[in-house]
Amino acid sequence: MSGTEQGVLPGLGDERPGPGFEQVAVLGDIGANGLLGVRKSTGERVCLVRIGTVVRAIADNCTHRDFAMSEGELVDGGVVECAWHGGQFDSATGKAVQAPAVKEIVRYAVVQRGDAIWVGGPIA
Ligand code: FES
Numbered sequence: 161m162s163g164t165e166q167g168v169l170p171g172l173g174d175e176r177p178g179p180g181f182e183q184v185a186v187l188g189d190i191g192a193n194g195l196l197g198v199r200k201s202t203g204e205r206v207c208l209v210r211i212g213t214v215v216r217a218i219a220d221n222c223t224h225r226d227f228a229m230s231e232g233e234l235v236d237g238g239v240v241e242c243a244w245h246g247g248q249f250d251s252a253t254g255k256a257v258q259a260p261a262v263k264e265i266v267r268y269a270v271v272q273r274g275d276a277i278w279v280g281g282p283i284a
Pocket of ligand 1: 222223224225226227242243244245246247248260261
């Protein structure tokens, strides 16, 4: 693989953690205890959730009305609040924990290698 292959940021390594993983960011791209919306080469919109130095990933589509979760905020203990109607999701489990969101949100596999953030496929 080369460092210029799709999904691999130049100069940041090209050892994929596994099939379907692609490097989408580095830790410093995400504000401390913040969110960052990225798009995988598959077109999937993913919201990275940074809790200290740990990063989780959920779909960047609220299950209530499809608003971008990355426009919301991390409110407490890994819970992400949607900016539109205030629905909340636990980024660890995907469960909706605050109405009007009721349907759980898709989570994605994340591997961190140094500062590199790799996102894989959805977690069932
Ligand atoms: S769109 Fe997210 S709570 Fe309504």
